[in-house]
Structure formats: C-alpha cells, structure tokens
Amino acid sequence: MANPPTHPAHPERVCWGCDQYCPADDLTCGKDTVRTPHPVELFGDDWNVPTEPDSPDAITRSRAIESLRSVLDPEVGINIVDLGVLYELSVAAGAIRVELTLTSPACPLGAQIQREVRARLLGLKGVERVEVVEVWDPPWSAERMSDAARSALGAGG
Amino acid sequence: MSKLGARAALATVAAIALVAVFAGLARLGIPLSFAGARASVHGPLFVLGVFFTLISLERAVALGARLGYFAPVLGACTGLSLVTGAAVLRPAAALAALALVLVNAALYRKQASVHLVLMLVGSLSLLAANVAWVSGAAVSDVVPSWLTFFVLTIVAERVELARFVAPPRAAVRGLLLLGFSVAGLTLCGLLGLPSSERALGLLLALIGLWLLRYDLGRRTVRQPGLPRYAAVCVLSGSAWLLFAGLLLAMLGLPAAGPSYDAILHAVFVGFVLAMVFGHAPFILPAVARIALPFHRVLYAPLFLLHAGLLARCSGDLALVPWLRQAGGLLNALSLVTFIACAIWARRHAAPGHDPNHAFGAI
Numbered sequence: 001m002a003n004p005p006t007h008p009a010h011p012e013r014v015c016w017g018c019d020q021y022c023p024a025d026d027l028t029c030g031k032d033t034v035r036t037p038h039p040v041e042l043f044g045d046d047w048n049v050p051t052e053p054d055s056p057d058a059i060t061r062s063r064a065i066e067s068l069r070s071v072l073d074p075e076v077g078i079n080i081v082d083l084g085v086l087y088e089l090s091v092a093a094g095a096i097r098v099e100l101t102l103t104s105p106a107c108p109l110g111a112q113i114q115r116e117v118r119a120r121l122l123g124l125k126g127v128e129r130v131e132v133v134e135v136w137d138p139p140w141s142a143e144r145m146s147d148a149a150r151s152a153l154g155a156g157g
Numbered sequence: 158m159s160k161l162g163a164r165a166a167l168a169t170v171a172a173i174a175l176v177a178v179f180a181g182l183a184r185l186g187i188p189l190s191f192a193g194a195r196a197s198v199h200g201p202l203f204v205l206g207v208f209f210t211l212i213s214l215e216r217a218v219a220l221g222a223r224l225g226y227f228a229p230v231l232g233a234c235t236g237l238s239l240v241t242g243a244a245v246l247r248p249a250a251a252l253a254a255l256a257l258v259l260v261n262a263a264l265y266r267k268q269a270s271v272h273l274v275l276m277l278v279g280s281l282s283l284l285a286a287n288v289a290w291v292s293g294a295a296v297s298d299v300v301p302s303w304l305t306f307f308v309l310t311i312v313a314e315r316v317e318l319a320r321f322v323a324p325p326r327a328a329v330r331g332l333l334l335l336g337f338s339v340a341g342l343t344l345c346g347l348l349g350l351p352s353s354e355r356a357l358g359l360l361l362a363l364i365g366l367w368l369l370r371y372d373l374g375r376r377t378v379r380q381p382g383l384p385r386y387a388a389v390c391v392l393s394g395s396a397w398l399l400f401a402g403l404l405l406a407m408l409g410l411p412a413a414g415p416s417y418d419a420i421l422h423a424v425f426v427g428f429v430l431a432m433v434f435g436h437a438p439f440i441l442p443a444v445a446r447i448a449l450p451f452h453r454v455l456y457a458p459l460f461l462l463h464a465g466l467l468a469r470c471s472g473d474l475a476l477v478p479w480l481r482q483a484g485g486l487l488n489a490l491s492l493v494t495f496i497a498c499a500i501w502a503r504r505h506a507a508p509g510h511d512p513n514h515a516f517g518a519i
Contacts, residue, residue, distance in 0.1 A: 103320070
C-alpha cells in the first residue's frame with residue numbers, strides 16, 4: 001500500500017484512520033463512528049516540516065531570560081533577573097529588545113551590565129540584533145526582587 | 158571617555174597617589190628628599206587628587222555623558238598642581254567640585270531620590286570647602302567639610318544599597334537625618350558660625366554604628382567571594398568611622414597634633430580607603446574595562462591597612478612616635494600591596510575566567 005499523500009487536495013473527503021482510506025462516510029472498518037482527519041487538517045500545511053531546534057523562530061523569551069541569569073550585580077551577588085532590574089524582554093524575528101533599569105542612576109555599573117546582557121543574548125543561536133534600553137521610570141524598588149533573591153539576602157529578617 | 162582615557166586617568170591617579178604616599182612618609186619624619194617639598198600637601202593630594210578623582214570618575218561613568226568627565230579631569234589637574242607646585246592650576250579644585258555638583262544634579266534629574274539629594278549635598282559641601290581652600294583657608298579649617306563630602310557620598314550609596322535588605326523605615330530616616338545634620342554642622346563651621354566638632358564626632362559615630370547594624374554588608378558577608386570581601390571592607394571601614402567619631406566627640410579637632418592625625422587617618426584611611434579597596438574589583442571593570450577577578454589574596458592589603466592604622470592611632474594616642482611611623486609605613490605598604498595583589502589576581506585567574514562567575518549565590 002502506498003504511503004498516504006502529505007497534502008491531499010480534499011482531505012475532508014477521506015477517512016485517514018487506517019490504510020484503507022475509505023470515503024469519509026463509509027467507515028467500512030467498523031472501528032469508529034466518525035472519520036479520522038488528516039494531519040494537514042489538524043496542524044496546517046507545514047505539519048510535516050520538522051522544526052529546527054535553533055531556528056530563529058525557536059528562540060523563546062524564556063530562553064533569553066534564562067541566559068540573563070548569569071549576569072550578576074557584583075556588589076549584591078545576585079543576578080539581574082532575580083534582582084528585578086529587567087523590566088521588559090521582547091523577541092521578534094531574531095531581534096531582542098531589553099528594557100533595563102538600575103537600582104540607582106549614581107551606579108557606575110550600568111554600561112558594564114548592558115555590555116554583558118548584549119554579549120549573553122548575542123551568544124544565543126539565531127539572535128542577530130540586541131537593543132538594550134535604559135529605563136528610569138518606574139524606579140526600582142525592593143518589591144521587584146524575586147523570593148529567591150529575598151531569601152538569599154534575608155530581607156526583612 | 159574611551160577605555161584608554163579612563164585608563165590614563167587611573168594611571169594619573171596612581172601616580173598622584175604615589176607622590177601622596179611619599180609626601181606622607183616625609184611628613185612622618187622618614188627622610189625622602191624628593192618628597193619632602195610635598196609633605197605639606199599630603200592631605201590635599203589624597204583628598205582632592207586621589208579620592209575625589211576616583212569618586213567623580215565613578216559618577217561620570219554612571220552619568221554616561223561626556224561633560225561629566227570634566228570633574229575627574231579637573232580633579233587630576235588639582236592633583237598635578239599640588240605635585241608640581243603650579244599654583245596656577247590650584248583653582249581647578251573649585252571647578253572640579255562645581256563639575257561634580259552638576260553631575261550629581263544631572264543624576265538627580267534622571268530619577269529623583271533622597272539618596273541622590275544626600276550625594277548632591279555632599280558635593281555642595283566639597284564645593285564650599287574647595288572655594289575656601291583655593292581662597293587661602295587652612296587645611297585644618299576646611300577638612301571637616303572634606304570629610305562631610307566623603308561621608309555623605311558613601312552614606313548615600315549605602316542608603317541606596319540598604320533597600321536590598323529593607324531596614325526599618327525609621328532607621329533609614331534616622332540615617333538621612335544624621336547625614337544632613339553632618340552637612341549643616343560642617344557648613345556652619347566653615348562659615349564661622351557657632352558649630353561643634355564634638356557634636357560632629359557624635360554624628361559620625363552614630364553613622365558608623367548604623368552601618369555596622371543595618372548595612373547590606375551584614376547580609377552579603379555570608380556570601381562567598383567578592384560580595385563577602387566588599388562587605389568586610391565596608392563593615393571594617395564603618396568600625397573606623399565609629400572610632401573616629403568617638404575620638405572626635407571626646408577630644409575635639411585641634412588644628413594639628415596627634416589626635417588630629419589619628420582622627421583624620423581613621424576617617425580617610427580606615428573608612429574611605431577601605432571603601433576604595435572594596436569597590437575596586439567591580440569599579441575597575443566598569444570604569445576602565447580592566448577585569449579584576451576576585452582572589453582571596455586581596456584580603457592581604459586590607460589586613461595591612463587595618464593593622465597599620467591600628468599601630469598609627471595607638472602611636473598617636475600613646476605618644477609613641479616609632480609606632481606611628483611604623484603604622485604609616487604599613488599603610489603605605491598596604492597601597493603598594495593592593496596594586497601588586499590586583500595584578501597577581503589578574504595573572505592567576507583561570508583561563509577564560511569570567512569575573513562574574515567567580516561568585517554568586519543564586
């Protein structure tokens with residue numbers, strides 16, 4: 001028996017449940033009461049195109065954020081994600097835009113942290129452009145720290 | 158400023174510091190013919206040429222605007238005028254302070270915050286002191302205002318960092334009040350209004366106590382690597398501020414002599430220089446892109462700093478000249494050792510070592 005077509009002209013006219021490929025309302029096998037749809041009906045025309053793990057489309061926001069967990073505020077010893085200075089991270093077609101604040105405008109580490117953020121993100125496969133924007137409004141406050149950061153510093157304790 | 162510019166500025170600061178160290182040794186009666194002529198400007202060299210230039214460089218990098226670098230450049234000019242004795246450059250001290258006032262005002266405009274007000278007030282105190290000094294006032298008259306600049310700048314940084322550990326609100330307000338009172342008190346003194354050095358001592362002692370109790374360093378001292386080292390620098394420096402404050406409260410501030418020597422060195426070496434040691438490993442990469450990976454060997458110069466200062470202050474208070482000299486020598490050695498250890502730490506970092514991965518709790 002030949003392999004079923006990957007892109008049949010009228011997939012809705014056939015039951016794709018077994019290799020008999022009967023017309024949609026015959027159901028001669030008797031196994032089921034409704035026809036089984038073709039994958040192209042369920043997943044669209046690209047159902048059989050394998051997704052590459054590192055294609056630009058596979059860059060997820062969470063992967064980018066994870067990579068920024070290796071950028072630390074050296075004085076506090078806590079990464080910028082848990083510290084809550086990362087305000088926004090958006091991904092679009094190989095370009096990442098990051099909005100970053102600092103705990104104080106008097107802190108000289110800003111440019112250094114921005115350099116590291118850029119390096120980490122450009123190190124991800126499929127990332128071609130990184131834009132880091134400095135944001136001062138709203139101001140950072142301790143509530144933005146994650147629970148992990150809080151417990152590492154024993155805040156309020 | 159380019160990477161090269163920042164490195165050139167740091168090299169200039171190091172050269173000024175070297176002259177300042179030799180001037181200090183000459184002042185202690187250790188004969189160094191070539192530095193003897195600079196003995197009288199040992200204090201201004203360190204305060205204006207070294208510490209001011211480093212702090213204003215830090216602020217200029219934070220601001221990120223070209224104009225901000227006028228402050229450290231003018232600071233270095235002040236230092237060079239003191240090294241060379243070129244009186245024509247001396248007004249640079251007032252202009253440098255003015256430039257820092259403008260930088261701090263610009264930082265405040267980026268984001269209004271009370272710690273930036275404190276920093277701004279500190280730089281205004283420096284401006285008042287430098288204008289007086291350029292106009293011919295004696296160092297002993299302006300030194301309380303210089304001290305105010307450093308104490309307020311450091312307190313402002315620590316207030317900001319204290320937010321990570323959320324101290325009680327009343328404690329934060331109390332510290333801000335202490336800071337502003339220090340500024341008010343020293344300004345009155347500078348203007349010849351009734352003021353009290355003993356009250357200033359009490360305020361400084363309370364600030365020292367506050368830092369020992371509530372500073373971020375109390376928490377980060379439990380972390381490994383660089384955060385712990387920085388915390389040890391801050392906390393030990395705060396202990397010296399407490400000591401200096403108590404001494405000032407008990408003895409007042411004479412225009413010269415052993416207690417003057419002990420109080421000023423407890424503040425400028427014990428508190429300010431310890432902060433410089435603690436900050437260098439993360440300020441150097443930020444300012445000049447010189448990676449200074451943390452290594453335990455950096456504790457050696459810190460130990461020499463405290464041991465030397467302890468000897469110096471004991472010698473001062475017990476009137477034992479050789480102990481004071483030995484302490485001064487150890488402090489000179491601590492600066493040299495710090496530079497040597499920094500170079501050693503750079504050489505002995507693991508290949509491909511990323512300074513950011515040398516530590517980190519989470």
